[in-house]
Amino acid sequence: MEVTKDKKFKDETPEKTEVQDVTDLFGKYGAWQIRFLVWMILGGLPSCWNNLVIPFLAPEVDYWCQKPSVSLFDNMTTEEWKLLAIPKVGSEYSKCSMYDIKFNGTEKKDIFINVNKTIPCANFEFDHSLYTSTIQEEWSLTCNNNWLISLSQSIYMAGFLIAVLVTGQASDRVGRRPVMLLCLFIMCVAGFVAAFAPSFTVFVIARFFIALGKSGLYTTSFIHLMESCGPEHRTWLGVGSGIGWSIGYVTLPGIAWLTRDWFMTQLVITVPGLALVSLWWLIPESPRWLLSQEKMEKAEEVVKKLMKINKKECADLPAALQQIVNKSKKKVENDEKKRHANMLDLLRTPGLRKNSLVLFFIWFVTAFIFYGLSLNTNDLYGNPFLNFFIAGAVEFPAQFLAFVSLKYFGRKMPLLASLFIGGIACSLTIPVPADLQWLRTTFAMLGKLCITGTFVFIYIYSAETFPTVVRNVGVGCCSTVARIGSIIAPFVKELGRATNPNVPLGIFGAISVFGSFLVPLLPETNMHTMMDTLEQGEEFHTKNPKKTKPEKLELATVSRPVEV
Incomplete structure (x- = not known):
């Protein structure tokens, strides 16, 4: 059998060799993988927008009791109305109550105000100086209903959790592309339903399905990309995605700054998702999945298409594909015993x-603080648009510093430092004078910079800490716990409103520092051979293992996926 190699890509299989993997046929890295990567980068835009858009759909805007709809108050300015009818709570006007006002004429002298009695607002006026429309006003x-905003974000995050439980199994059963x-389809339809929602209930349900759809889309396409490239390219392609x-x-x-309107903002972040419909023409089924299901004719069709894109050739493609299937069957038979390990094995020894347990807690803390x-x-001082931009911009240096730290300082110290410094930074916000x-x-x-770096650290640390037989299960459990943290995160804001505005950042600081104290309980995995069996994993923690040249992690989990 002869597999020819395009000189353009120098990392491919030699001209005359036994085919080991399907990527040996269509190329471990080439124009096809670049096309897929660009598609995933474009898909990351609406994914992030929908994840973090709530501060702009439901921003912190001022509101107060609406003036009565009578001519007596028509010519009264907002400040005159507040001074006349709205009591003060500390140095600010009340948002939810007004003085009991009676009037029986058409002149100001006919207005009677009982400053000793307040009543709840029947209707509200909103400050439109920064936003023309919000879902609070809609x-x-x-x-008393403001907490529903936090509930809506928690329900949105719950969509992630359902996606993890459903789409992973579905893609293994019916294929990557159908899922x-x-x-x-779910993400796009739900996005438009959210924009045109006739009620808040419909809006919340639509947001749940947006999360379910986009989380399932990203996770499945990420797996597809990892299956479609060579092991030596998985890390950087994963990071690039x-x-x-x-x-x-x-x-x-x-x-948000350009639209200033919740409906237009939701519409703008939904419409670009339609460009992802190019998936129908650009991205075929995963050839690796097709071979695992022994769908030989379809696999041959897909591989031929990818070979054409990457400019590869094979003298006898059907025989090469059958060879890969036979090798895979043999490997499955040899690994049958290893496949008995399950989630309970994480807690047996x-x-x-x-x-x-330590990693579960750190994942929870990281997602909780990040979101x-x-x-x-x-809630921070200054322009909300600029603050949000800065919070996003720190992601770039955070990820760069994280990878540099992992290269030169191992695993434990960078993780400990990021949690500790991040916790101290959050705590230091409390004593800052007005x-x-x-x-x-x-x-x-x-x-925020430190906790972003923590995400990079824990993906790699977790992949290296769990033995091979429970690695995917272990990282999956960690990710599930992280999603629980992201579900709870929106309600910390409500706790701050009920107690003190400093409470949220105080909580973030305290649990981050506490998490850093737990890091020394973990082993240093840098420069150690990765463990395969549960016995090796337990021995690793009871003896002083010899350091070796670090193995390449051939896992999608070594880089930080978007959906966390």
Whole structure:
């Protein structure tokens, strides 16, 4: 059998050799993988926009009791109305109550105000100096109903959790492409339903399906990309696929600034998703999945298409594909015993149980703080659009510093430092005096930078800590716990309203520092051979293993996916 190699790509299989993997046929890296990567980067934009858009759909805007609809108050300015009818709570006007006002004429002298009695607002007026329309105004999400905004974001995050449980199994059963197409359809339709929602309930349900669709789309396409490239290219392609998230983060405040209207903002972040319909023509089924299902004719058709794109040739393609299938069957038979390990094995032995519980907590803390800071930039001093942009911009240096730290300082110290410094930075926002609010924002952004780096660290650390037989299960459990943290995160804002505005950042700081104290309980995995069996994993934590040349992690989990 002869496989010819295009000179343009120098990392391919030699001309006359036994075919080991399907990527040996269509290329481990080439024009096809670049096309897929660009598609995923573009898909990352609406993914990030929908994840973080709530601060602009439901921003912190001022509101107060509406003036009565009678001619007596028509010529009264807003400030005159507030001074006349709205009591003060501290130094600010009340948002939810007004003095009991009676009037029986058409002149100001006919107005009777009982300053000893307040009544709840029947209707509200909103400050339109920064936003022309918000969902608070659209559906009266004020005062006692304001917590529904946080609930809507938690329900949105719950869509992630359902997507993890459903789409992963579905893509293994029916294929990557059908699941990607279905999730894309759900995401786009739900996006338009959210924009034109007739009620808040419909809006929340639509947002849930947006999360379910886009999370399933990204996760499945990420797996597809990892299956379609060589092992030596998985790390950088995985990292590159997250560029769309970072670009989306820094462009979202620009979209919100230009629209200033919740309906237009939702519409603008939904329409670009239609460009992903190109999936129908550009991205075929995963050839690796087709071979795993022994769909030989379809696999041959797809591989021929990819070979043409990457300019590869094979003298006897059907025989090469059959050879790959036969090798795969043999490997499955040899690995049958290893496949009995399951989630409970994470907690059976003392060493693995300790590491699993510590990693679960750190994942929870990381997602909890990341979304807590990202969704609450409106609470920081200064322009909300600029604050959000800065929070997104710090992702770029954070990820660069994270990878440099991993290269030169191992795993434990970078993770410990990011949690500790990030926690201290959040805590330092509390004593900042009122006239130095810019400093408070700076500390919060430093905390955001550190927690972004933590995401990079824990993906790699977790992949190296769990033995091969439970690695995917372990990282999957960690990701599930992280999603629970992101579901709870929006309600920290409500806790701050009920107690003190400093409470959220105080909580972020405390649990981050506490998490850093747990890091020393974990083993240093840098420069150690990765463990395969549960026995090797337990031995790793009871003895002093010899350091070796680090193995390449051939896992999608070594880079930070968008959906966290």
